Amino acid sequence: xxxxxxxxxxxxxxxxxxxxxxxxxxxxxxxxxxxxxxxxxxxxxxxxxxxxxxxxxxxxxxxxxxxxxxxxxxxxxxxxxxxxxxxxxxxxxxxxxxxxxxxxxxxxxxxxxxxxxxxxxxxxxxxxxxxxxxxxxxxxxxxxxxxxxxxxxxxxxxxxxxxxxxxxxxxxxxxxxxxxxxxxxxxxxxxxxxxxxxxxxxxxxxxxxxxxxxxxxxxxxxxxxxxxxxxxxxxxxxxxxxxxxxxxxxxxxxxxxxxxxxxxxxxxxxxxxxxxxxxxxxxxxxxxxxxxxxxxxxxxxx
Amino acid sequence: xxxxxxxxxxxxxxxxxxxxxxxxxxxxxxxxxxxxxxxxxxxxxxxxxxxxxxxxxxxxxxxxxxxxxxxxxxxxxxxxxxxxxxxxxxxxxxxxxxxxxxxxxxxxxxxxxxxxxxxxxxxxxxxxxxxxxxxxxxxxxxxxxxxxxxxxxxxxxxxxxxxxxxxxxxxxxxxxxxxxxxxxxxxxxxxxxxxxxxxxxxxxxxxxxxxxxxxxxxxxxxxxxxxxxxxxxxxxxxxxxxxxxxxxxxxxxxxxxxxxxxxxxxxxxxx
Numbered sequence: 001x002x003x004x005x006x007x008x009x010x011x012x013x014x015x016x017x018x019x020x021x022x023x024x025x026x027x028x029x030x031x032x033x034x035x036x037x038x039x040x041x042x043x044x045x046x047x048x049x050x051x052x053x054x055x056x057x058x059x060x061x062x063x064x065x066x067x068x069x070x071x072x073x074x075x076x077x078x079x080x081x082x083x084x085x086x087x088x089x090x091x092x093x094x095x096x097x098x099x100x101x102x103x104x105x106x107x108x109x110x111x112x113x114x115x116x117x118x119x120x121x122x123x124x125x126x127x128x129x130x131x132x133x134x135x136x137x138x139x140x141x142x143x144x145x146x147x148x149x150x151x152x153x154x155x156x157x158x159x160x161x162x163x164x165x166x167x168x169x170x171x172x173x174x175x176x177x178x179x180x181x182x183x184x185x186x187x188x189x190x191x192x193x194x195x196x197x198x199x200x201x202x203x204x205x206x207x208x209x210x211x212x213x214x215x216x217x218x219x220x221x222x223x224x225x226x227x228x229x230x231x232x233x234x235x236x237x238x239x240x241x242x243x244x245x246x247x248x249x250x251x252x253x254x255x256x257x258x259x260x261x262x263x264x265x266x267x268x269x270x271x272x273x274x275x276x277x278x279x280x281x282x283x284x285x286x287x288x289x290x291x292x293x294x295x296x297x298x299x300x301x302x
Numbered sequence: 303x304x305x306x307x308x309x310x311x312x313x314x315x316x317x318x319x320x321x322x323x324x325x326x327x328x329x330x331x332x333x334x335x336x337x338x339x340x341x342x343x344x345x346x347x348x349x350x351x352x353x354x355x356x357x358x359x360x361x362x363x364x365x366x367x368x369x370x371x372x373x374x375x376x377x378x379x380x381x382x383x384x385x386x387x388x389x390x391x392x393x394x395x396x397x398x399x400x401x402x403x404x405x406x407x408x409x410x411x412x413x414x415x416x417x418x419x420x421x422x423x424x425x426x427x428x429x430x431x432x433x434x435x436x437x438x439x440x441x442x443x444x445x446x447x448x449x450x451x452x453x454x455x456x457x458x459x460x461x462x463x464x465x466x467x468x469x470x471x472x473x474x475x476x477x478x479x480x481x482x483x484x485x486x487x488x489x490x491x492x493x494x495x496x497x498x499x500x501x502x503x504x505x506x507x508x509x510x511x512x513x514x515x516x517x518x519x520x521x522x523x524x525x526x527x528x529x530x531x532x533x534x535x536x537x538x539x540x541x542x543x544x545x546x547x548x549x550x551x552x553x554x555x556x557x558x559x560x561x562x563x564x565x566x567x568x569x570x571x572x573x
Contacts, residue, residue, distance in 0.1 A: 072546065
């Protein structure tokens with residue numbers, strides 16, 4: 001789903017001029033595109049992240065999400081995350097990395113470094129805008145629906161779980177539908193007996209800026225439950241916001257496409273791991289004869 | 303034995319409908335504001351005050367009561383899993399009720415002394431620990447602005463404790479740089495939902511500035527801490543009026559700060 005030209009309604013209000021979105025999501029392209037400013041600082045190339053507008057004009061989600069909300073949420077909050085992130089990483093070793101890499105590195109296994117909040121929020125918000133569309137909602141179809149029914153029992157049970165996660169993420173945070181491929185819930189753990197059944201859809205919630213990328217899951221859908229996301233339209237009635245989001249805004253096409261990419265990524269990773277394991281086995285079998293401990297040797301050495 | 307438990311069960315049943323249990327299950331109620339909704343303008347709009355009090359705080363009260371009643375039943379049935387599972391809701395909604403009840407008392411209309419600086423022992427303690435009231439205010443506002451998301455901010459003199467949470471370069475930044483914005487950038491990775499507190503450590507008789515995440519009351523940081531002033535830095539506390547310009551909210555709230563309440567609490571603990 002490529003937005004070839006930025007809708008002018010996002011540009012004129014925000015003074016962006018004719019700048020074209022140079023930042024492409026790693027999700028959609030194998031090669032990470034970066035916008036080079038061309039400014040060499042002591043021989044270094046400075047890459048800057050750009051604020052990409054949602055793939056629809058700001059009033060397109062009315063009456064479910066107001067134009068005011070879009071303009072504040074994207075124009076002020078999201079923009080601030082991107083701008084502050086650029087300021088934070090310029091000249092550091094994070095400068096020049098992809099956004100996903102910046103997130104993983106600054107997550108630092110839970111002991112977050114300063115750029116994490118801005119980097120993760122920049123990623124989360126772009127992912128959030130693309131999860132919605134005018135005239136969205138309804139039910140998914142095809143493989144996505146099959147997997148939902150397999151892993152949750154039924155679409156309605158999934159809806160219940162997702163809405164409950166979003167409602168009980170106390171304070172600020174996000175709720176996610178994610179594809180979990182053979183990862184155990186522990187850092188650095190690899191599932192020793194991977195099977196097709198372990199590759200499943202899960203609903204998870206995360207606080208503040210955290211997202212499932214740091215757990216090595218593949219996010220498919222998200223809802224922003226920071227108060228700024230729904231306060232203007234729903235005040236404190238978060239459950240209403242969540243229902244409206246699921247019924248009227250979710251773009252299941254995007255979610256399906258993300259699932260395809262996630263599965264392909266999981267398969268590719270499996271193949272790589274198998275190949276690596278085979279290489280290791282070959283190496284070890286050469287040394288085996290030398291390493292075997294033979295009982296008779298002890299008496300001989302004396 | 304059976305007769306006695308039957309009698310108790312009946313008493314509880316009766317108690318539930320009346321709102322008071324003979325076994326002592328008390329529910330909490332939404333406290334009244336000691337001033338009109340619009341009395342804190344222009345610092346905090348009447349719209350926000352009404353929404354904050356009638357919707358948010360009321361929701362914490364309602365949900366806390368619900369959770370406590372469920373807890374009561376689970377305890378009676380010795381349903382330990384449910385008892386444990388309810389802790390999250392109790393902490394969140396109970397904390398929300400505790401914090402907001404203090405918050406309403408922390409604020410006062412200008413014509414009733416809101417914004418008037420503290421005198422007597424609290425004023426002296428602030429000058430001793432922070433140098434001046436302005437220094438304290440600047441510190442609390444800077445920290446509150448820096449921390450992204452929702453929460454409560456407490457002013458601290460014991461700054462080292464909070465600084466340890468940050469990346470080491472932040473420490474440099476706070477002490478070396480006079481530019482608050484730099485600090486904001488570096489601090490931005492912290493809690494999203496929080497409260498900011500000026501508290502009193504009753505053990506060491508020292509003023510502290512603390513932040514607590516989500517709706518955690520100040521006492522969760524240390525049992526010896528007593529809140530003097532709390533600032534609600536959740537987005538719902540300022541969004542309708544200030545939108546994302548949180549620093550303005552944190553600047554203007556001092557105009558309606560009820561230092562009299564803080565002084566009273568301080569003097570009670572440190573006579």
